Structures are given as C-alpha cells and as structure tokens.
Amino acid sequence: MKAALLQISSSDDPAENLETVRVMMREAAGQGAEFILTPEVTNCVSSSRSHQKAVLQPESEDQTLAGLRAEAKGLGVWLLIGSLGVKSAPPETRFANRSFLITPQGEIAARYDKIHMFDVQVTETETYRESEGFAPGDRAVAVETPLGTVGMTICYDVRFAYLHRALAHAGAQILTVPAAFSPATGPAHWEPLLRARAIETGSWVLAPAQCGAHKISEGKPRRTHGHSLVVSPWGEVVADGGTEPGIVYAEIDLAQVARARAQIPVLTHDRQFEGPA
C-alpha cells in the first residue's frame, strides 16, 4: 500500500486550506497513493480564540470535512484528516481537536478526539494552553481497514507511550500521529519519540506535520517544526518531509509489522507488577 503524507503550512483561513489539500490529494492520488494523510488542525492554525470562534464550525457544518470527504470519494482513496478544530456539542464551550478516518466511499469510518492537551511552557516566551481552547477526548480508537488496523493519535499524544501500547494491544499495525509540533521541542524530541513508539509496538508510524511560518491574520505568529515522518516497525525513518510544504510517499508493508513483532515480541512480554510503593 502506498501512503502519502501531505505536509502543509495551514493558514487561519479554512477555505484556503481546503483548496490546498484538495490540490495535493489529486497529485498524491495521481502518483498512486491509496492512503492520504493530513496534519493536525488542517482546517485552521491560529493563535486567536476569537478568530477560531468566528471560523470554526460544528462537525455537521464543517466545510473542510464535507469537502475532503467528497474529494476522498472522487479519488477513491482512504483519507486520514489529521485533525480539524470543530465546535463541540453544548454545553461544552471549547472546541474538539478531532481526527477523522474517511473511507474511499467518503464515509466517516472513525473519529478520535485528542486525549492529551499541550499545556506547556516550552520556553520563557513560548507557552501553549491547549486545554483552554480544546476539550480533551477520553476514548482511544483503533479501526480495522483493508489497509491494516489504524490506531489514531494526535501530536502531543506521542509523548504518552501507554496510549500507543494500548492501541497496539487492540490490534493497531499503523499508528497515525498527525502534528503541529512546536519549533522549541521539535529538533530534540519529534523524531526520537516517533521512533520509540514504532520500536516499542512494532508498528508503522505515519506522522504528517504542519510546517513553517503560518500565515495568520490575528494573534501571535506561529511556526511549526515540519518533518513529516514515516517510521518502519523496526524504527527506521523511511521518509522525512523536511521543512517545506510537500508530499511524502512511502510503501507500507504490513509483513514488516509481523516480522518486527516476531523478532522482538515485547507485546507478549508485558508483566503485571506491584508498586512502586
């Protein structure tokens, strides 16, 4: 199976981002991709809650979701929309950071709401308070598809090994980690975290990323780390998107999952233990 990770630099204008992704999807499908993936917050990268309140919609009215479902159907491809910021059902006033797996018929096969919130002061001048704007999810999601079983995560989730292990135990062979990783943490943390999740679960890791300086109309400037990565179940980086927008292709062979897990059967070696007291 050929996968294509779309590395983009989303603006805070959902209509513009939708058009960008549609054009890249056509290119990827033309190159034979059967599974196309987009990064976290594909529809809108913003640092302004008021702008998000003005442009983000409930899932049922979201034009990015509708447009990308139609595009997936038209091209006959599987699509992971890494995430969309969408309005939650009342009384929750915060958004959901929600990933969608779309079938080649344009149907929603699965949804996943990001569980771990990036509430972190990364440097003296750079602070993120994701949980002020987004309500965390509380349900892990693994979906069986003809491409393999997909375990869905988002960005900061990559730091929580137990989630990925739970997904692998539930049958996941492909872990998706769409991201908008910070430039402060990316250089030291992004690749080793992704490789660790692949190695310790013997899974493919597909991590489409936002990149560069985002064009935003209000609020503080935002930059993201880029480097969309494909990591094999043995932990090798087989493709790296660099720092510019573009498409990263990789051949995903599930036999490598079986091979890695047969060689190092850690998923069968979990133990129960007491303590620490």
Ligand SMILES: O=C(O)CNC(=O)[C@H](CS)NC(=O)CCC(=O)C(=O)O
């Ligand atoms: O707010 C949005 O627009 C969408 N969400 C994000 O960009 C999120 C929360 S600010 N970013 C991360 O999780 C980066 C994690 C990271 O960089 C790390 O773990 O080091």
